[in-house]
Amino acid sequence: MSFDSKAAVAALQRYEGKSYAVMHAGSVLSTDGVTAAPEDSWEGRARTMGYLSELEYSLSTEPAFLSLLKELDEHSDELDQLTKRQVKVLLRETERISRIPFEEYTRYSVLVSEASSLWIKAKKSDDFALFAPYLEKLVAANRRMASLWNPDEQPYNVLLDRYEEGLTMSMCDRFFNTVREGIVPLIRKVGEHQYSRYPFESREYPIPLQDEFSHALMDMEGIDPRRCTLSTTEHPFTSGVNNRDVRITTHYHDHDFIASLFSVLHEGGHALYELGGDDRYNYTCLYGGASMSIHESQSRFYENLIGRSKAFSAPLLRTARNFFPEQLADVTEEMFYRAINRVQPSLIRTEADELTYSLHVMIRYEIEKQLIDGSLQVKDIPQVWNNLYEAYLGIRPTDNKTGCLQDSHWSGGMFGYFPSYALGSAYGAQMLDRMEKEVPQLWDKVGKGDLSPVTEWLHEKIHQFSALFTPQEILDQVCGGFDPSYYIRYLTEKYSELYILN
Numbered sequence: 001m002s003f004d005s006k007a008a009v010a011a012l013q014r015y016e017g018k019s020y021a022v023m024h025a026g027s028v029l030s031t032d033g034v035t036a037a038p039e040d041s042w043e044g045r046a047r048t049m050g051y052l053s054e055l056e057y058s059l060s061t062e063p064a065f066l067s068l069l070k071e072l073d074e075h076s077d078e079l080d081q082l083t084k085r086q087v088k089v090l091l092r093e094t095e096r097i098s099r100i101p102f103e104e105y106t107r108y109s110v111l112v113s114e115a116s117s118l119w120i121k122a123k124k125s126d127d128f129a130l131f132a133p134y135l136e137k138l139v140a141a142n143r144r145m146a147s148l149w150n151p152d153e154q155p156y157n158v159l160l161d162r163y164e165e166g167l168t169m170s171m172c173d174r175f176f177n178t179v180r181e182g183i184v185p186l187i188r189k190v191g192e193h194q195y196s197r198y199p200f201e202s203r204e205y206p207i208p209l210q211d212e213f214s215h216a217l218m219d220m221e222g223i224d225p226r227r228c229t230l231s232t233t234e235h236p237f238t239s240g241v242n243n244r245d246v247r248i249t250t251h252y253h254d255h256d257f258i259a260s261l262f263s264v265l266h267e268g269g270h271a272l273y274e275l276g277g278d279d280r281y282n283y284t285c286l287y288g289g290a291s292m293s294i295h296e297s298q299s300r301f302y303e304n305l306i307g308r309s310k311a312f313s314a315p316l317l318r319t320a321r322n323f324f325p326e327q328l329a330d331v332t333e334e335m336f337y338r339a340i341n342r343v344q345p346s347l348i349r350t351e352a353d354e355l356t357y358s359l360h361v362m363i364r365y366e367i368e369k370q371l372i373d374g375s376l377q378v379k380d381i382p383q384v385w386n387n388l389y390e391a392y393l394g395i396r397p398t399d400n401k402t403g404c405l406q407d408s409h410w411s412g413g414m415f416g417y418f419p420s421y422a423l424g425s426a427y428g429a430q431m432l433d434r435m436e437k438e439v440p441q442l443w444d445k446v447g448k449g450d451l452s453p454v455t456e457w458l459h460e461k462i463h464q465f466s467a468l469f470t471p472q473e474i475l476d477q478v479c480g481g482f483d484p485s486y487y488i489r490y491l492t493e494k495y496s497e498l499y500i501l502n
């Protein structure tokens with residue numbers, strides 16, 4: 001029978017529609033679970049989520065769907081660019097899911113949900129031994145899944161590739177070596193020139209006013225409030241289902257308005273990426289962005305490269321003053337710029353400053369690599385974790401709560417995800433270098449609080465394409481290939497100037 005490309009593409013869109021509906025339902029449910037749902041509602045939600053994950057499995061492994069994808073792939077020269085990429089991405093995902101037997105797939109979902117609730121308990125009571133047996137099972141399950149997905153490749157490479165197409169250990173090693181050599185000595189020098197905290201940093205900032213300020217920040221970022229809303233959660237995140245429905249969250253502290261300020265700018269950066277995708281990617285697997293690293297490059301762009309820049313501190317302080325005139329009455333632009341860029345090696349990754357952040361990620365990468373290749377046992381993690389913090393950051397955790405139990409990723413079975421945080425920062429620095437060359441009077445405009453040239457440039461180069469290109473293709477197109485030396489140069493110049501190291 002001859003290939004009817006019109007009919008095949010129509011059939012593909014029907015599958016995409018179903019799979020979008022399952023994703024949409026799951027996404028709204030889990031966002032609701034951490035924002036508006038009552039505390040005791042988890043059981044009913046867990047049942048529905050379990051059913052949705054079964055639906056996802058059967059949709060992705062349906063023989064008719066798999067043969068449709070193969071047929072489309074065989075005739076890929078007859079397809080347009082979008083459909084061709086769609087088929088590639090779907091083949092990658094469905095092959096992955098269908099290599100895991102159904103029983104194993106559901107057993108793993110149960111393991112992850114048990115491990116996640118156990119991790120919360122273990123973290124609260126600082127009890128690593130409580131979480132350790134689950135972590136062992138999760139490591140074993142991930143090694144097994146990696147060997148099913150690609151038996152010819154080293155398991156950690158398979159896991160890295162899951163979050164960042166094409167990423168390998170040797171690429172990460174090269175990247176983190178550059179980071180270590182460039183940043184560790186810089187942090188040591190900065191540590192010798194510390195300045196103390198200003199009184200305004202610990203004044204009271206009423207939460208209702210912080211909430212109004214957050215909306216003003218979203219407005220500065222150019223986020224359309226009819227397409228993106230803000231709520232509060234323990235850990236800030238972004239969740240989008242199509243370019244007209246994106247949710248971001250933040251967390252307020254009443255004696256620290258700076259923490260939420262940068263959470264909003266960060267999540268706002270993720271939101272702009274999700275909102276900026278072209279309409280034609282809605283309701284397809286290509287919606288939402290090229291990869292985790294490219295996503296982080298966008299969120300960190302607004303949080304750090306723009307948000308913590310000297311030029312933007314002026315309009316940022318001016319806007320904050322509209323909401324907190326008394327608390328900020330004695331603050332100069334210089335003081336504000338220094339306060340938002342203070343370097344202080346700390347134990348908690350999510351609270352780390354821009355300079356030390358990547359070292360937190362590097363520590364997790366080194367541990368994961370050894371866990372997955374079997375050279376590190378779960379029981380030895382606390383010791384190794386603490387040693388690495390001491391070696392790279394010069395501080396040692398005194399408990400596991402602020403040490404190896406702090407992040408949720410491992411309890412969710414996410415191994416290979418962490419590097420994307422550091423890579424995103426490095427990609428962003430290189431993109432900024434290009435933007436400075438291509439956008440006339442960039443910093444003059446940013447200094448007036450006008451972020452539209454930033455968003456327009458990112459939209460034209462990155463946002464509009466969603467996942468049409470691989471992360472590597474985006475970097476090639478935007479920057480002519482990835483080069484981490486831009487990141488090191490950016491940090492060295494900024495922090496040498498701030499801490500007058502020369």
Ligand code: ZN
Pocket residue numbers: 266270296299
């Ligand atoms: Zn992020």
